[in-house]
Amino acid sequence: LAKTTQPISMDSYEGQEVNITCSHNNIATNDYITWYQQFPSQGPRFIIQGYKTKVTNEVASLFIPADRKSSTLSLPRVSLSDTAVYYCLVGDPINQAGTALIFGKGTTLSVSS
Amino acid sequence: NAGVTQTPKFQVLKTGQSMTLQCAQDMNHEYMSWYRQDPGMGLRLIHYSVGAGITDQGEVPNGYNVSRSTTEDFPLRLLSAAPSQTSVYFCASSQQGGTYEQYFGPGTRLTVT
Numbered sequence: 001l002a003k004t005t006q007p008i009s010m011d012s013y014e015g016q017e018v019n020i021t022c023s024h025n026n027i028a029t030n031d032y033i034t035w036y037q038q039f040p041s042q043g044p045r046f047i048i049q050g051y052k053t054k055v056t057n058e059v060a061s062l063f064i065p066a067d068r069k070s071s072t073l074s075l076p077r078v079s080l081s082d083t084a085v086y087y088c089l090v091g092d093p094i095n096q097a098g099t100a101l102i103f104g105k106g107t108t109l110s111v112s113s
Numbered sequence: 114n115a116g117v118t119q120t121p122k123f124q125v126l127k128t129g130q131s132m133t134l135q136c137a138q139d140m141n142h143e144y145m146s147w148y149r150q151d152p153g154m155g156l157r158l159i160h161y162s163v164g165a166g167i168t169d170q171g172e173v174p175n176g177y178n179v180s181r182s183t184t185e186d187f188p189l190r191l192l193s194a195a196p197s198q199t200s201v202y203f204c205a206s207s208q209q210g211g212t213y214e215q216y217f218g219p220g221t222r223l224t225v226t
Contacts (some may be wrong), residue, residue, distance in 0.1 A: 032212050043219060063155045087155075087156075093209070103155050103158075
């Protein structure tokens with residue numbers, strides 16, 4: 001799986017848009033970008049996955065530029081309940097199907113009122 | 114569906130004791146894995162399995178054993194607990210490994226004194 005770099009922590013206020021950027025310079029052609037969210041005292045939860053351009057679901061948007069060397073997870077109008085650790089992972093879901101998923105330290109997002 | 118279940122939720126062991134952390138899933142997933150999470154360390158992979166009868170080591174396998182006799186169950190055994198194994202343990206499952214969506218259990222908080 002490609003190495004990723006993301007900020008250790010970010011702070012925000014309720015109602016703001018939060019953008020968390022992940023750098024993955026060595027991303028391979030068949031790699032997808034995946035984000036997980038982990039609330040305190042819970043297991044991680046899959047948020048979103050994408051390959052290129054933009055993906056949006058009810059939780060977040062994922063923006064991927066043409067060179068795919070980075071990606072940005074966007075959380076619109078955050079609330080206190082969005083306080084969590086966010087993990088960025090990059091890998092090939094087809095050819096690495098038997099490969100273990102390795103999590104880094106993630107980005108700790110703290111939302112204040 | 115119950116998803117991924119883990120028992121017990123909490124456990125305290127003395128050094129040298131053995132125990133088994135249970136993990137079960139009812140989604141007919143082939144891929145299952147165990148992670149440990151220590152403060153400031155993110156998630157680290159212990160062992161994983163790509164199907165019944167097949168297991169492999171992750172980043173930090175020492176001190177842990179696993180087996181996969183059925184698709185549903187993937188127990189993690191500590192043969193001789195050590196204080197360094199004090200951690201929160203998460204089990205996960207998915208249709209495939211790699212960056213396929215992983216479903217995590219609620220975790221087991223283990224303290225070894």
